[in-house]
Amino acid sequence: MVSHLFFYQLTLIALVWLCVMLQWVWPSDSAACPTPLAPPPPRPKRHRAPKLFAGLTTKPPCDACEHATDPHPQAPSAPPPRIALTRGRRRHVDTSMHFCPNPDCTYRGWVGWGNLRANGHPSGGPWRQLLCVVCRCYFLETLGTLLHGKRASVDLIVRVIACLAEGLGIRGTARVFEVDPNTVLQWLVEAAEQLRAFSQYFLHDVRVRQVQLDELFALLSAVKEGEVSAAEAIERLERSPQWVWVAMDPESKLLLAIDVGNRTLAMAQRVVHQVAQVLAPDCAPLFLTDGFREYLTALLTHYGHWVQLPRRQDKGPSPKPRWMPLPGLLYAQVVKTVRRRRLVRVSHRVVFGSLEAVQQVLAACGWQINTAFVERLNLDLRQHVAAIGRRVATLCKGEDGVRHQLSLFQTYHNFCLPHASLHQPLPQPLPTKGTGSAKHWRPSTPAMAAGLTDHVWSLREVLLYRVPPWP
């Protein structure tokens, strides 16, 4: 009995001691925090220090640079003397927009050098004949344009091209004008070639402060008459989705480059290469793109230089030179996070240059970092280029076909279409003939805003323009 009592007491003491020891050794949360229901303080966000770009050890190769032929052939250094009319009657036909095409003539390619005379309309045709008085070579005023040697009327050809530029498909255009679709296609191909030369002639040494780059998903199909079956085309489509790449100046709305291809580094480089060709050599604008990472390498290829880094230690070999972005290069990305086809977050990332410098460029226009202008252009593209509009069955949907239509769109957008946000105030209000209020504004195209031309071009004017061989 005694032993039992003693045993119980011993056990009680041991338990009490254990409890005390536990309390002391194991400090409970409830003892430390008097208010256990209060939420824990938010953890301070880890600020990742912006990683400085370390540079590349090799210069990224660019296909377009390697295979480049000079896009702007230089004129011979010594121009021939200008020819002034000294005798005979006054000439009424303006030949100042023309040049002699004869490769053996010293006056070849010199526009408005006074060596040309109008020679009337041979056999009553619509076009005038011109004569170079130096080499006695006769040629038509349409030589080198789409309209040269065409039997169809000029009005018809111009309207067909205008319809294509406004976004009607090739078959639709063919039905409207009762022409064979293949004829329309042929005219488009020829017009595209001419317009490419036209764009190249006018778009050079452009100075811009910003460039926005974007890719637009385009559903192209390789379906041509009987060539590939629809099933085969769909299979191909799945393998190689196509993208329309656009580079534009958001201030003047000038389209600097437009191309079609896959979403790859090679293609990004090709587009940046085209932009670099159009811009003045010393012009390094602020580039704004989406989060596609290959732009970084592409921009670096054309806007980079070798930098010899300083030695960090006294001994050992000096560090290898690094390919770094040019000091003036600014580049920011607009990164969009899409979940279940819904935009959930937009964030900005400054890749080259400082945020202050980027904001300073944008502040001149009162803008934030954005790619809104080039995205807005995507809508125009869908409306004006039938081949990339959705669910459109049109001829000429292959890659080359789209490229032709894009050349047409580029020139039409830059030179012919006045843009609502660019209109310029008239020095004096122009009274209208009717009872309407006076005109205060004059329309302006992107090319006018960029200072490349002084008037709104009509498509007819563009198609009749003989592009000289050098600027």
Ligand SMILES: [Zn+2]
């Ligand atoms: Zn000549």
